[in-house]
Amino acid sequence: MFDLTGKCALVTGASGGIGGAIAKALHDAGATVGLSGTRVEPLEALAAELGERAHVLPCNLSDAEAVDALPKLAIAAMGGLDILVNNAGITRDQIFMRMSDDEWQSVLDVNLTSAMRLCRGVMRPMMKARWGRIINISSIVGATGNPGQVNYAAAKAGMVGMTKSIAYEVASRGITANAVAPGFIATAMTEKLTDDQKEKINAQIPAARMGTPEEIAAAVLYLASPEAGYVTGTTLHVNGGMAML
Amino acid sequence: MSDIADRVKKIVVEHLGVEEDKVTENASFIDDLGADSLDTVELVMAFEEEFGIEIPDDAAETIQTFGDAVKFISQAS
Numbered sequence: 001m002f003d004l005t006g007k008c009a010l011v012t013g014a015s016g017g018i019g020g021a022i023a024k025a026l027h028d029a030g031a032t033v034g035l036s037g038t039r040v041e042p043l044e045a046l047a048a049e050l051g052e053r054a055h056v057l058p059c060n061l062s063d064a065e066a067v068d069a070l071p072k073l074a075i076a077a078m079g080g081l082d083i084l085v086n087n088a089g090i091t092r093d094q095i096f097m098r099m100s101d102d103e104w105q106s107v108l109d110v111n112l113t114s115a116m117r118l119c120r121g122v123m124r125p126m127m128k129a130r131w132g133r134i135i136n137i138s139s140i141v142g143a144t145g146n147p148g149q150v151n152y153a154a155a156k157a158g159m160v161g162m163t164k165s166i167a168y169e170v171a172s173r174g175i176t177a178n179a180v181a182p183g184f185i186a187t188a189m190t191e192k193l194t195d196d197q198k199e200k201i202n203a204q205i206p207a208a209r210m211g212t213p214e215e216i217a218a219a220v221l222y223l224a225s226p227e228a229g230y231v232t233g234t235t236l237h238v239n240g241g242m243a244m245l
Numbered sequence: 246m247s248d249i250a251d252r253v254k255k256i257v258v259e260h261l262g263v264e265e266d267k268v269t270e271n272a273s274f275i276d277d278l279g280a281d282s283l284d285t286v287e288l289v290m291a292f293e294e295e296f297g298i299e300i301p302d303d304a305a306e307t308i309q310t311f312g313d314a315v316k317f318i319s320q321a322s
Contacts, residue, residue: 127287169283 002225005030008078009224010071012061012118013088015042017187018137021213022085025221027053031083034074061088061114062106071121082129083224084122086115086159087137093148104151111155112162119166119177132175133224136163137216140183140239156181160235167233176232178223183239186210207240249296249322250315256291257311260284270312278311288314296322 009026013019015037023046027033032053035043040058047054055077059070075081089111092103119134126132141149142156160179167177184190184201190210193201202208219238222228237245254268261278274280274288289305292298292314298321300308308314 124290127283128290173283 002029002221002227004083004221004224007082007224008032008034008074008080009083009085010034010036010057010074010078010081010118010122011085011087012036012059012114013137014046015039016087017189018182018185018213018216019085019087020046021217022087022137022220023054024050025214025217026083026085026224029221029225031224032078034078034081036070036074037088061110064113064117067114067117068121071118071125075125080129081122081125082131083133083135084118085135085137085220085224086118088114089137089139089152089155091149091152093152094150095148096150099150107151108155108158111152112158115159116162119162123170123175126175127170127173130174132170132173133228134163134166134175134177135220135223136160136177136179137220138163138179138181138235140181140237140243143181143235143237143245144243163235164233171232174229176223176229178228178232179235180216180219180223181235181237181239181245182211182216183237183242184210185216186212205240205242207242209240211238211240247315247319249319252295253292253311253314253318256295257288257314260288260291268311270310272311273309274311275309285309292318298322 009031011019011023014023014035023033023035027050034055034057036057036059037043038060043056047056057073059066092107094103136159138159139156141153145153163177163179216238219236257268258265261280263278272278274285289300293300296318308317
């Protein structure tokens with residue numbers, strides 16, 4: 001349905017469940033994809049699975065210099081950069097009273113500051129091309145808050161404000177910036193939960209199940225498509241009705 | 246008029262869609278030629294490409310008029 005032939009997309013956190021599904025969806029739609037992440041092995045496995053038009057671009061997102069260099073590396077590898085998906089994220093959960101500066105800062109650095117650096121890095125090529133798609137993966141938690149995740153929720157809410165402001169600045173240049181806010185998604189992380197825990201979570205979700213990485217990827221694919229050219233500054237909530245925002 | 250000034254003027258005329266005779270020495274991109282702040286960034290990008298030079302952000306901020314641009318580029322290239 002959505003055709004991204006000839007477009008080049010950089011996806012961070014591509015070694016994870018959601019990031020991998022996003023990369024696959026964009027690749028299936030014809031895009032060349034740059035797979036970024038810290039763990040090289042899963043990235044190479046994904047690149048091998050995708051075959052042509054897939055490039056492995058390892059990057060430690062807590063290293064500011066490496067992050068600033070990533071867009072240029074991506075352009076060198078792929079020949080362009082039309083779509084940026086800031087998907088990478090870490091959690092360091094802690095009850096707020098005990099949250100250390102380091103727990104706060106590392107989550108802000110990786111989840112928000114690195115996304116800002118990458119957005120800044122892709123501005124120039126996108127402005128020149130008069131076309132661009134920025135898709136920041138936020139979280140339901142950024143809108144609702146979550147106990148134990150003061151740092152994560154702040155970073156994810158920060159992403160939404162950042163996305164909207166970028167959207168304002170560059171809308172006239174054919175560049176859109178949007179966020180996708182997943183609810184509970186079944187990934188390696190949620191597989192560790194007990195059946196009892198899963199039941200409790202599902203009871204809070206009107207759809208009565210967790211989402212799949214593919215359902216997040218489908219939202220990203222839409223926002224990346226030419227068809228979504230008039231959609232900018234929005235947050236697409238994909239959460240089975242868990243929070244109707 | 247120098248070759249550099251001609252080339253700068255061509256970029257400004259094309260990018261901002263203004264009449265050539267409006268692009269005078271002291272014409273301010275923003276106040277006189279209708280540029281917004283993003284236009285000025287794009288003008289600098291276009292100058293960099295046309296003349297094969299790099300204009301750092303702090304220098305870019307000083308380029309506010311057509312004359313400023315010609316002067317800066319003449320010195321840089």
